[in-house]
Amino acid sequence: xxxxxxxxxxxxxxxxxxxxxxxxxxxxxxxxxxxxxxxxxxxxxxxxxxxxxxxxxxxxxxxxxxxxxxxxxxxxxxxxxxxxxxxxxxxxxxxxxxxxxxxxxxxxxxxxxxxxxxxxxxxxxxxxxxxxxxxxxxxxxxxxxxxxxxxxxxxxxxxxxxxxxxxxxxxxxxxxxxxxxxxxxxxxxxxxxxxxxxxxxxxxxxxxxxxxxxxxxxxxxxxxxxxxxxxxxxxxxxxxx
Amino acid sequence: xxxxxxxxxxxxxxxxxxxxxxxxxxxxxxxxxxxxxxxxxxxxxxxxxxxxxxxxxxxxxxxxxxxxxxxxxxxxxxxxxxxxxxxxxxxxxxxxx
Numbered sequence: 001x002x003x004x005x006x007x008x009x010x011x012x013x014x015x016x017x018x019x020x021x022x023x024x025x026x027x028x029x030x031x032x033x034x035x036x037x038x039x040x041x042x043x044x045x046x047x048x049x050x051x052x053x054x055x056x057x058x059x060x061x062x063x064x065x066x067x068x069x070x071x072x073x074x075x076x077x078x079x080x081x082x083x084x085x086x087x088x089x090x091x092x093x094x095x096x097x098x099x100x101x102x103x104x105x106x107x108x109x110x111x112x113x114x115x116x117x118x119x120x121x122x123x124x125x126x127x128x129x130x131x132x133x134x135x136x137x138x139x140x141x142x143x144x145x146x147x148x149x150x151x152x153x154x155x156x157x158x159x160x161x162x163x164x165x166x167x168x169x170x171x172x173x174x175x176x177x178x179x180x181x182x183x184x185x186x187x188x189x190x191x192x193x194x195x196x197x198x199x200x201x202x203x204x205x206x207x208x209x210x211x212x213x214x215x216x217x218x219x220x221x222x223x224x225x226x227x228x229x230x231x232x233x234x235x236x237x238x239x240x241x
Numbered sequence: 242x243x244x245x246x247x248x249x250x251x252x253x254x255x256x257x258x259x260x261x262x263x264x265x266x267x268x269x270x271x272x273x274x275x276x277x278x279x280x281x282x283x284x285x286x287x288x289x290x291x292x293x294x295x296x297x298x299x300x301x302x303x304x305x306x307x308x309x310x311x312x313x314x315x316x317x318x319x320x321x322x323x324x325x326x327x328x329x330x331x332x333x334x335x336x337x338x
Contacts, residue, residue, distance in 0.1 A: 025322040050243050057251035067250055071243065081249035085257075090285070092257035097281035099265040110262035117258050119289055126282035172298065173334035176305060179294045180312040180329030186286045187316035199280050200287030207288040217293075224288030225281060232280020233273050 011136045019143025022128060025184070026120045026144070029177040030061075030151040032166055037064055038159020044072035048160045055156040059149060060118060062217075063087045087218035093225050094122040101132050102141065109138040116145035120178060127185045195235040203228025297333060308333040 034055065041051035046068070058064055063084045070080045095114045102110060113125075125144055131137040158165075166174070190197045207224030215223070270278070290309070297305030312329040320328070 025326055028323060028326055046243060050247065053244075054247045054250070057247055058254050060254050063250065063254065067246065071246065077242070077246050077249065080246050081253055084250045085253035088254045089257055091254070092260065093281060094285055095258050095261040096264070097278040097285075099261040100270070100275065100278045103265055107262065107266055110265070111259060114259045114262040115255055119285070123282065123286055123289070127286075169334065169337060173330050173337060175297045176294070176308040176312075176329045176333045177326050179290055179297065179305070179309060180326045181322055182286050182290045183309060183312040183329075184316045184320075184322035184325035186283065186290070187313060188319075189283060191317070196283045199283045200290075203284035203287035204291040208292045211292060221285075221288045225285045228284030228287055229277050229280040232284070233277050236276045236280055 012139045015131065015134070015136045015139035016143045018131070019140040020147065022124060022140070023144040023147035025181045026124055026148045027151040029120065029174075029181050030148060031155045032171055032174040032177065033061055034152050034155025035159035035162075035166060036171060037061065037068070038156040038161075039164050040065065040159075041068045041156070042160050042163070044068045046071065048157070051160050052153065052157045055153045058084075059116070059152060060084075060088050060091070061152070083218075086216060089218060090119075090221045090225060091117055091122075093222060093229075094119070094126075097229075098122055098126055101126060101129055102138075104132065105138050109142070113138070113141055113145060116149055118148060120181065121145045121148040123182055123185050127189060198235060199228055199231050202231045298337065304333055304336045307336060 037055070038051055041054070041064075042048070046054075051068075054064055054067070058067075066083060066087060067080055070083065095117050098117060099110055099114060102113065105113075121144060125141050128140070131140040134140075186196075186200055190200070203224040205224075206227045207220050210220035210223045211217070294305045294309045295302035297308060308329045311332040312325050315325045315328045316322075
């Protein structure tokens with residue numbers, strides 16, 4: 001009995017450690033972006049409490065930047081909320097994929113893991129799919145998402161308190177961080193399975209095309225993800241799924 | 242008034258995120274749907290990388306592109322994601338000098 005309990009807890013600790021190591025790139029990418037958000041939100045006239053609360057309750061970078069901009073120029077409440085819905089709707093598609101990957105987990109795990117889904121936490125979690133089948137795998141994903149969430153909240157708060165602490169040129173350079181992380185996640189998968197490159201390139205093409213047609217970024221990413229993903233129906237074999 | 246905006250933004254973000262958690266519980270998908278859903282991470286990564294990466298420096302789109310190419314090379318030779326990120330940041334930093 002105690003043996004079993006020990007194995008149980010050591011597996012959980014092991015998964016938390018692995019989740020932590022896997023989640024570090026998100027922390028690296030989020031902190032400077034969150035600090036910038038905090039600075040801009042403060043300049044837009046939000047209080048420290050409001051700007052931190054937004055990070056706690058919304059936890060979606062791009063839409064928070066947009067929201068702050070719209071608050072700054074005095075856009076109506078309803079308009080801000082509708083724009084947020086459009087911009088974040090892609091998370092519905094990502095969550096559908098992520099929850100299918102985590103099908104074996106109990107609902108009490110699925111709910112918090114889905115609520116903590118962002119572009120970045122989804123990207124890192126979904127690329128590391130083996131843990132979904134492992135014992136205590138939920139701790140792995142829970143740790144990744146917790147790191148992302150805490151980095152985002154702490155960064156926002158720091159930005160609001162400290163103001164512009166990161167030198168301009170450095171913070172501009174850090175704008176590449178999350179893109180580089182996405183690339184760093186995608187390339188190893190492509191090295192394993194070349195067809196994945198076709199899926200990703202197809203999605204890029206659709207996204208770019210939709211932008212050319214005048215679609216908003218939010219819908220263009222949704223279209224790129226859904227239609228790009230459809231190529232996987234033909235390209236991927238069942239064992240990859 | 243801002244608190245109302247925050248609550249509204251939270252609801253329209255969190256509800257679409259959480260609905261799949263309940264949907265998946267009740268549904269078994271056909272194999273082609275599973276293949277589609279398992280391709281979503283790669284499609285999402287593609288759509289998130291490009292063309293967004295061109296706007297890293299809105300005035301000079303080649304800076305983001307070059308940073309991206311360096312990231313591809315570093316990732317291709319098998320470096321850890323953290324090093325890929327740092328390498329890309331350094332590249333963009335020097336290109337912006």
